[in-house]
Amino acid sequence: MRLALAALVVLVMAFAISGVGMGEAPAERQAAPAADAVAAAKQRIDAGGATTARGRALFADEGCDRCHSIAAAGANGRLGPRLDTIDDDAEDVAEAIVEPREDIVDGFPERLMPDDYGERLSDAQVAALAVFVATAAGSEAEREDEDESGRSRGRGRGDSSGRGRGGDEG
Amino acid sequence: MRRLFAPSRPAPPALALLALAALCVLVAGFQHGRLFHRGYAEVEIIGLLFFMNAIGSTVVVLTLIFGRIWLFVLGALSICVPSLVSIAISHSSGLFGFREGGYDGDALVIVVAEVAAVLFALVGGATAAMTLRQRAGA
Numbered sequence: 001m002r003l004a005l006a007a008l009v010v011l012v013m014a015f016a017i018s019g020v021g022m023g024e025a026p027a028e029r030q031a032a033p034a035a036d037a038v039a040a041a042k043q044r045i046d047a048g049g050a051t052t053a054r055g056r057a058l059f060a061d062e063g064c065d066r067c068h069s070i071a072a073a074g075a076n077g078r079l080g081p082r083l084d085t086i087d088d089d090a091e092d093v094a095e096a097i098v099e100p101r102e103d104i105v106d107g108f109p110e111r112l113m114p115d116d117y118g119e120r121l122s123d124a125q126v127a128a129l130a131v132f133v134a135t136a137a138g139s140e141a142e143r144e145d146e147d148e149s150g151r152s153r154g155r156g157r158g159d160s161s162g163r164g165r166g167g168d169e170g
Numbered sequence: 171m172r173r174l175f176a177p178s179r180p181a182p183p184a185l186a187l188l189a190l191a192a193l194c195v196l197v198a199g200f201q202h203g204r205l206f207h208r209g210y211a212e213v214e215i216i217g218l219l220f221f222m223n224a225i226g227s228t229v230v231v232l233t234l235i236f237g238r239i240w241l242f243v244l245g246a247l248s249i250c251v252p253s254l255v256s257i258a259i260s261h262s263s264g265l266f267g268f269r270e271g272g273y274d275g276d277a278l279v280i281v282v283a284e285v286a287a288v289l290f291a292l293v294g295g296a297t298a299a300m301t302l303r304q305r306a307g308a
Contacts, residue, residue, distance in 0.1 A: 017225060024207075066212070077212055078209035110272075111273065
């Protein structure tokens with residue numbers, strides 16, 4: 001009897017410990033950016049100004065990388081949506097940082113992200129974080145710049161700017 | 171110390187309370203293991219703690235099945251109390267650089283199961299101690 005009960009407990013817990021049948025992290029349903037898009041994002045981040053650098057530092061210091069993925073910055077978080085495939089500009093990203101529960105991506109927990117960044121961080125810090133994320137995602141100006149430089153390099157070549165990422169909004 | 175590892179046969183009410191505690195420990199451990207594979211594995215230190223919680227919970231429940239009730243009570247408290255404290259800290263100042271904003275369904279299941287496990291283990295342990303002392307005195 002005891003052995004049977006012990007075997008049942010071990011069997012049930014084996015599923016949880018091994019992950020068999022436990023489903024996947026919601027972020028795994030989001031496609032990762034292609035290698036050339038990651039390389040382009042790295043270039044954008046490296047070429048970014050002081051604000052981007054400050055935003056990158058804040059991204060790590062504030063623990064954003066624990067939950068969110070930005071491949072170009074080595075962030076592998078899977079609890080929250082990927083941030084390197086979003087299509088938002090820095091202003092939208094700043095809004096999402098301050099009001100994270102306004103627009104939850106389908107399948108992600110509603111209350112996981114702290115909603116006090118608007119109080120804990122200064123406006124300048126929120127803006128720096130948003131610029132870094134938007135730069136990594138290649139939204140707005142950066143993407144336009146890439147388009148321009150891509151056109152000048154020659155028409156008819158494959159697009160390596162990482163466009164068409166089509167990720168969910170963060 | 172020897173008593174900790176010695177098998178005991180407590181009275182049915184105490185055993186029932188400890189069995190409920192074991193069920194709660196198992197639920198919380200299962201949830202930790204499940205969440206580990208649903209994104210927490212990538213969270214430094216916290217992910218490892220989730221994984222260890224799942225393994226530790228399994229071992230602790232096995233100690234009760236094999237009659238080591240004091241080891242079970244000690245193990246259940248050693249897992250659930252630090253886990254509850256960690257959850258509270260991660261929802262306030264942050265734990266190992268990780269902060270959570272609120273309690274969603276998964277977190278609530280863990281909190282309820284661990285609070286219940288602590289209560290059942292304490293009451294069950296106290297009941298077992300009393301009945302075993304009465305038996306020894308008779």
